[in-house]
Amino acid sequence: MPDAPHDAPAAGPLAGLRVLDLTLARAGPTCVRHLADWGADVVRLEPPAGPGEDVAGRRHGADFQNLHRNKRAIQLDLKSQAGHAAFLRLLRDADVVVENMRPSVKRRLRVAWPDVHAVNPRIVYGSISGFGQDGPYADRAGVDQIAQGMSGLMSITGLPGQGPVRAGIAVADLTAGNLLALGIMMALYERMRTGVGRWVTTSLLQAQVFMLDFQAARWLVDQEVARQAGNDHPTGIPTGVFPTSDGHINIAASSSRLFTRFCAAIGRPDWAERPGWTTQAGRSADRVAINAAIAEVTRSQPAAHWIELFEEAGIPCGPIYAIDQVFADPQVQHLGLAMPMQSPALGRVDVVSSALDFSGHVRAVRRPTPEAGEHTREVLREAGLSEAEIDAVTGAAP
Incomplete structure (x- = not known):
């Protein structure tokens, strides 16, 4: 350079x-x-x-x-x-x-x-x-x-x-x-x-x-002040954390196409046709009811069951890890995100690798x-x- x-x-x-x-x-x-x-x-x-x-x-x-x-x-x-x-x-x-x-x-x-x-x-x-x-x-x-x-x-x-x-x-x-x-x-x-x-x-x-990106743009363009939404995506529903029989998973099925596939995958195709749930705006307005309905289904099986099912259906999903579990994940290990360093003072330690x-x-x-x-x-x-x-x-x- x-x-x-x-x-x-x-x-x-x-x-x-x-x-x-x-x-x-x-x-x-x-x-x-x-x-x-x-x-x-x-x-x-x-x-x-x-x-x-x-x-x-x-x-x-x-x-x-x-x-x-x-x-x-x-x-x-x-x-x-x-x-x-x-x-x-x-x-x-x-x-x-x-x-x-x-x-x-x-x-x-x-x-x-x-x-x-x-x-x-x-x-x-x-x-x-x-x-x-x-x-x-x-x-x-x-x-x-x-x-x-x-x-x-x-x-x-x-x-x-x-x-x-x-x-x-x-x-x-x-x-x-x-x-x-x-x-x-x-x-x-x-x-x-x-x-x-x-x-x-x-x-x-x-x-x-x-x-802040899109949250800032919501104010600058539309004068809408964003509020706390917890684990829910502020505008795309359903996207959030859902219970399983052994913990929790993240699911992201916010578009109408993904929501339809999601409903079919969990055996509730009727949800995709329910009045008020057919549009993103409608799902956002009724997020509490939608999230509760999904939770009733997902808590019946372990996380691995749902992740495999949703992956086959092309629905974004994933586990929620503690930090030790992050570095045990096979994809994280494949990407080499823990990088070895031989320190004269500390011996062999790992540091966080560059993401490039x-x-x-x-x-x-x-x-x-x-x-x-x-x-x-x-x-x-x-x-x-x-x-x-x-x-x-x-x-x-x-």
């Missing part, structure tokens, strides 16, 4: 791309993980540990190990003159910088877009914030759950009348990271034509409102999640710093 590629430790679609990772928490590292997993040479810049900080305990936790594989790690104190000077040296050969600091913090550290662009006009600079780089909330602290609440997501999650419910994953963080990775690749593509980098930004609030596949490339951990400062001297030597300069950066005795 870059015009003047660097040497990379292993081949991949992004081999030759040099990325400086200034991110913290989850949203920024999610973005960088896409780049690292597919061959970019990612250098993670971390501040020196504070007094009493349990660096090893945090780094060796499942979350950190999963977020930071395929990277190198260095320690730089950007507040110090030597640390900032080293950062500027690293910028000369970098293609991408990714950060998720508050706007005022990166300006104070002199690592904001104007500072970086002045040193290397080819840099693509990616930023994630809580609420945007400017505007009335620009310097507010933003975390995933705050964005879930302000975006409206919590108002439509959960059972009717339950009150606000957060989603079970950090969906705003993850979506912001995914979107920024896409934006960075767009900017790199443009740079092939122009030779000049761009500042690409998104925020947790933007990402989460974007993810490229013909001719294999998903793999090229580098285990690094220890704090593991590659500091190596990376600074590559940037041309002398041993004396490196000692000044690291605080090593002369």
